Amino acid sequence: MDFKSSDTLTNGAITGPSERDVLPDTAAAAVKVVIVGGFGVGKTTMVGSVSEIRPLTTEETMTQAGIGVDDNYGSETKTATTVAMDFGRISISEELVLYLFGTPGQERFWFLWNGLFEGALGAVVLIDTRRLEVSFDVIGRLEERGVPFIIAVNDFPDAPRHPVDALRTALDLDSHVPIVHCDARRRISSKDTLMTLMRYLHALAAARA
Incomplete structure (x- = not known):
């Protein structure tokens, strides 16, 4: 696969990674x-x-072999699925960089989660409010x-809206766990979600200290 993080050939010469793909010297x-959840969220x-x-993805075309095995309710038009992980990177500041690992959502690939959770800070x-029940095992793990x-409600256009307190009760969450709404398609919304996680982790660290 030709990802931007790989060396590329230009007129026979190796050009190396693009400038934006190189980790900043200021990163300390x-x-x-990890970004986790059920299938299609x-x-x-x-x-x-x-x-x-450019994110690394391990999406494969969905086949009829998954019929009766994979729950794709709410994602019937989805034609590909992650079978190992997604990987990306974002600089929160000049000093702090987040490495993002997206987990596979189909239950038959959940055995990969333990490795992806290893070393994760948060x-x-x-979640998709049309299928709250698929989040229970995710949260339990x-x-x-x-x-x-933290919980991020991905606001699908046809998904029902619930008050935060009702969601907290349905998911059996402690009162201190943040719940936010987001649009995973929008960079600013996704970044705001990650910033909420960072603030939550900072608050937990301060409380322990």
């Missing part, structure tokens, strides 16, 4: 963040919209691993 800290879209480098749980997370 890099943090791993927008994880690949979020990583792609916010990444400052997580964004993307994060809690088992002790990975702090």
